[in-house]
């Protein structure tokens with residue numbers, strides 16, 4: 014039996030060192046558990062790492078996606094398109110603003126939103142007179158979408174772009190970082206423990222637009238401004254704040270940000286480890302009847318996930334076989350439009366066949382920086398046994 018008595022191998026896991034523990038402890042001993050100096054320090058670290066002028070850190074990527082949708086004007090009567098192959102939060106963000114959502118099918122090679130499908134849908138939507146106001150792209154598994162292609166379509170059809178880069182901290186399009194917003198209005202990152210770097214719970218939005226950044230900052234904290242230049246009248250004292258619009262409490266704590274500051278110093282090491290492990294999986298899987306997702310040359314994936322596709326008829330059995338062998342495989346993702354909430358809005362299975370086929374065949378293998386070669390060998394041995402290969 015492969016793996017009997019061996020430790021359970023999760024598909025993703027945080028990597029926390031003594032420096033992170035010390036940084037969090039320092040905050041706990043300090044005067045400010047929230048609204049101190051760690052959140053601005055974390056935002057500065059993200060700006061430096063992704064080459065963006067503005068960053069607003071919040072309590073989750075879901076919050077950041079919600080604020081991004083609001084900041085780009087989504088609301089009742091407005092329309093956002095996104096990928097069906099994502100976590101539900103991507104589409105939900107537009108619904109949280111009262112906007113309509115539709116989906117664009119994926120390119121099976123990368124499982125990212127297909128630029129060809131997007132171009133076709135835009136041409137049809139122009140005829141029908143209902144073009145999207147926003148397209149939210151998702152860099153699935155950390156592999157960048159075709160951003161130059163999508164930005165060219167945005168130029169032609171006039172939509173704004175949000176990048177859901179929850180998987181893609183440290184990824185690059187050509188030589189440029191995801192998060193620099195060279196091809197988008199706002200980029201969002203997640204710091205959930207399975208993601209590239211973690212703050213336990215947390216998220217951030219980056220932008221190159223000072224007005225969007227100010228709007229995001231306001232939405233993070235109740236729609237309140239303390240900047241006299243943004244107030245409706247001259248403040249009668251230094252205590253005055255004005256609530257300009259309806260906002261939220263989406264703030265990140267200094268405890269979380271202190272953890273994030275240390276994690277950001279390890280970003281390159283994390284990506285190097287993920288790439289070495291992914292290259293090793295590529296080699297180990299070469300002779301097996303499975304397909305790995307394509308990583309496009311010229312870009313750098315952040316390799317949040319290592320997804321293989323197997324015969325759909327074998328997927329459930331292989332999944333159970335992995336779990337029986339102590340391998341914590343996962344499936345990314347159940348197509349969003351097939352969820353009961355979205356079906357109640359009128360979506361149906363069969364509408365986005367590539368995303369549905371991907372889902373039927375996909376298994377995410379364990380991948381995180383502390384995974385060892387012997388762990389990988391065990392994963393592949395269990396797979397080989399399951400495939401009877």
Ligand SMILES: *Cc1c(COP(=O)(O)O)cnc(C)c1O
Nearest residue numbers: 073074075100102179203205215
């Ligand atoms: C994890 C994830 C989110 C949500 O992130 P949270 O920080 O948990 O809110 C959104 N989109 C994608 C693609 C994700 O993987």
